[in-house]
Amino acid sequence: MSDRFAAAARLLPDYLSQHVLLSLCALILGLLISLPLAVAASRSPKIRWPALFGASLVQTIPSLALLALFYPLLLAISALAKSWFGHGFAALGFLPSLLALTLYSMLPILRNTVAGITGVDAAVVEAADGMGMTRAQRLVRVELPLAAPVIMAGVRTAAVWTIGAATLATPVGQTSLGNYIFSGLQTENWVAVLFGCVASAVLALAVDQLLGLMESGLARRRPWRVWVGAIALALGAAAALSPLAAGSGRAAYRIGAKNFSEQYILAQLMARRLEAGGSSVAVRDDLGSATIYRALAAGEIDAYVDYSGTLWANVLHRTDNPGRGAVLAGLKTALARRDGVVLLGPLGFENAYALAMRPDRSAALGVTSLDSLAPKAPDLTLGSDLEFLSRPEWKAVQSAYGLKFRKLVSYQPTFMYRALADGEVDVISAFSSDGRIAAEHLVVLTDPRHALPPYDAVILISPRRAHDARLLAALTPLIGAIDVATMRAANLSVDRDRDKLSPAAAAAALARTLKTRPPARR
């Protein structure tokens, strides 16, 4: 417990500084856009209606979806920019998060500023005109000061929303306090989840209170309150951002990881090897499985581990299954030709989709293969992870065996295993390298018709690192070096409830076992 707390606390300077930087930039950008827009909207009903409607519409989009939508959008714009100007830009991480949060922050600022300005006493506005003020003078000297408390209340709401929603920037590759929550959820590290929630709540509350002090200072015309609030905010931001200034510049290499334990461990393993060679490395955890390949192809990350079947179906859009070796060979040439991506080689284990059952249920129903499952399926419930049901593999299995379940339920992987243990579901979509299969003695149903493609774990290298000697030297020894038992043990060390290791510690342990093996021959 205290170990996990200490581990979480060590990550705080990095996560907090990134979180504050993102929220602060989004809020400032939101203010810069919203204030002039609100002033124009308060003058003209023709602008007011579309501006407020647009901002309200943005609020109806779930914030996670809004963040996710900006990635493909920016990727397309970046590709356009590249074809026009010869320069693209990073579509992953800070930029999509910034834009989504900026949009998200606009409604309260817009709405309150319009209400504040249009709410100024008409007699006072007329007096300003009658005294001979220009429109700009009237705005600056009369309307804005009188609307300031209402505007400030809007900024306060926007700040709290932005800080909260910034935790959702993690899946688009931007480090934030959400890293605690997302990776904690995957590895059942509830200390980390709680740590992330408390940290972002404390940050939001502190900012809210200081802005509230400024708001009351403006409302009651107590300038010292405004100054105390502003100075405390500036000092707080400077303190939170200081680790960014200390960590000089960008890391030389960026390793990506999807959002599950095996990926965290392998990313840490690759990072350790690069660091051992003297390079600086940043790991980007929790990337969505659809975005991570595009991020690699675009050069936003340098390397990550993917699975042959996933690439075969989702990237090459193939539905056939020519066999393990043919898939690997086909991928290697197709990815290189199409995207310039280098398939360095397989790590030596498979992490295949497999349907699994509890041993007692399997024995009671007499189900050991997908063939024997099919007739029983109409009485059974299938639990799956969030993406399995929309993947081609599921359609392939479904049509090959004519599977029809009574009910389908999607879970975070962590909760999927719980649901199986509790009997809420009868069959789950498991991963063959998952440590929990061995730990819980699950029965993996065989696939006699070979409907599921092979899932060799492979290292992919981005086109711009294709000839990077240092990267290749660090990662090539991993090829063929990890068998499925080793990987399962490492996964279990992170996923289990007791004596839990962090992914970094598990990677260190894995690295030690690899060193005792003879060098890979391939």
Next chain:
Amino acid sequence: MIAVRGLTRTFDGGVSIGPLDLTIEAGAFTAILGGSGSGKTTTLKMINGLVTPDAGQVAIDGRPAGAEAAHLLRRRIGYVFQEVGLFPHLSVAENIAVGPRLAGWEKPRIAERVRELLALIALPPDVGARLPAALSGGQRQRVGLARALAARPAIMLMDEPFGALDPLVRQALGEDYLALHRALGLTTVMVTHDVTEALLLADKVVVMSQGRIIAEGTPGEMLSDRADPAVRELMAAPRDQARRLEALAAEGRGR
């Protein structure tokens, strides 16, 4: 001199004002008299462009009012609002200083002017630091008057300037203003619905009804028997009141 020629304005509700023709001599104290809805406030606001006329024009000292930007014109014209409209976030002194600041005066000169005006409207200097919310209704109207006078305008437009005051203060402030008007050589146009106030302060009275000027002349002419029947009707009430007060006074003396 203010020359109003063929000024008209029709509002969305169908209420229409004008066409108005009116000449206000430099140095004159003109009262525009009329009931509510007679168009007197709109007329005043068309003079300094707070309300834009549909047709017609206003010339000030021979120059058409549209020849310069509206805000520059307004800086040369003092305006006292019926609702006063003091800036609630500014202190009394800052409210008075608005005009001089817009005109770009130096700080010491502004401070001096504020002190002068606080004395003129008979408010103690420490009131200068207060916010308008801390003043009585009468004090606010005095500050509104001081604010209009601050940048030394030659023309003063006043919309019911003494409306919220009790009768005693109202008369005293009216007399004080009249003295100021004479001493500074101001051209004053005052809108009022109070017949006695108009007759006692102004040297020319303009009577409006339903958006039109129905009579204009000196207070004496207004009270004469030759006046238009509508005007005579308007003057009847205060005359009647004066007669009855005189009778009551005579009765008191007789006892």
